[in-house]
Amino acid sequence: MASYYSTRYTPDPGRTKVWRAIINYLEKYIGTSCEVVIDIGCGYGDFINNVNAQKRYAIDLNPDAAGYLIDSVEFRSTQVTDLSCIADASVDIAFSSNLLEHLSDDELTLAASEFQRILRPNGLFITMQPNFYYAYREYFDDFTHKKIxxxxxxxxxxxxxxxELVAMEKRFLPFSLKSRLPKTYFLTRIYLSSFYRPFAKQMLGVFRKKSTTPLISKDAS
Known part of the structure; x- marks a missing residue:
């Protein structure tokens, strides 16, 4: 994990400016503030540090991620397949960025079950992912990618x-923040408001937990 952070996923001060613009864009789904938000695979905390919520959780396998979070964010170091630290039906918005492609099929099944469990009825799962349809050349440049x-x-x-599918944007952002695009708040706002998004190879998916989905508690035998 430490070697991954030092090679593929290094800190970048410009990332915060970009993420503030992304969060502003996502307000059409999450509002300007909500009750409980969780960032699953929080990394350097770019999303969870900047989103408005009464309660903010951050999850990451790397315990060092805690050092990048502001004091009001509650951090847990755990696998995405075991979110037992989060209560049943307690989260309004779950978010992940560039996470699911790192999981095997078995891990994805377990993770999806956990997403269902922690979200309230009609809660949203919002994810940003590289889109293999557009990023097939560089998709496996990251040696930790398992799933297409x-x-x-x-x-x-x-x-x-x-x-339920709420929204799918096939072309949302460039494949990596290491792209040629400048990392500024205003340019990112303009980019996301544009019909034409050059170099966009990441997608945005917004999904709603069905209100009739039976709750499977982690404590169930």
């Missing part, structure tokens, strides 16, 4: 896990 997702397969995965 396109905009079609991502939507099908969540539907099969009892979520």
């Amino acid at each position: 997702f396109s905009h079609e397969s991502l939507a099908d995965f969540f539907r099969s896990s009892d979520f």
